[in-house]
Amino acid sequence: xxxSGAMTTLATETILVPANTVVTAKGEGQAVDLGAAxxxxxxxxxxITKIIxxxxxxxxxxxxxxxxxxxAKSLAAFRQEFYCGEYPLLLDLSARPDVKFxxxxxxxxxxxxxxETPMFEFGVAIKEVPAEILKExxxxxxKN
Numbered sequence: 001x002x003x004s005g006a007m008t009t010l011a012t013e014t015i016l017v018p019a020n021t022v023v024t025a026k027g028e029g030q031a032v033d034l035g036a037a038x039x040x041x042x043x044x045x046x047x048i049t050k051i052i053x054x055x056x057x058x059x060x061x062x063x064x065x066x067x068x069x070x071x072a073k074s075l076a077a078f079r080q081e082f083y084c085g086e087y088p089l090l091l092d093l094s095a096r097p098d099v100k101f102x103x104x105x106x107x108x109x110x111x112x113x114x115x116e117t118p119m120f121e122f123g124v125a126i127k128e129v130p131a132e133i134l135k136e137x138x139x140x141x142x143k144n
Contacts, residue, residue, distance in 0.1 A: 012127065016061070019123035020049055029104040031067045031123065039097035041134045042060040042126040044089040046078045050121035054112035057081050059119045061091055063099035073101065091126065092134070102126075 017029040036042075046059055059081075060074035076091045093099050110118035 026115040037043040041092040055110040058107040064101040067101040
């Protein structure tokens, strides 16, 4: 289990899936203890660094109160991706103070010609979003 005591600053990243992890089947990352950062908002980033053609990657973030029993429904999910790049996702746990642990879960699919086995190289990291920045961004978004 990964523990992070420095989840209170924007500059600190917590890793849900280590960068350059190669996967060929569905799976999940290790549980991350949110500690004092439980109930806060985070910017999650999916970084895809290598793919093969005609395949898809679905990544979702699941929560748990105890790190053992995981909720059936994800807290948030990145959109389905097909290409290399960095993709952001807001993970706002302010309404879910019961969630003390999170982990990433992924599904992969491949179709078309060539090998039937998908292959993705990716990573997922989160950074805490300070409450005042989240409040300001929410206020600006509601004006538009």
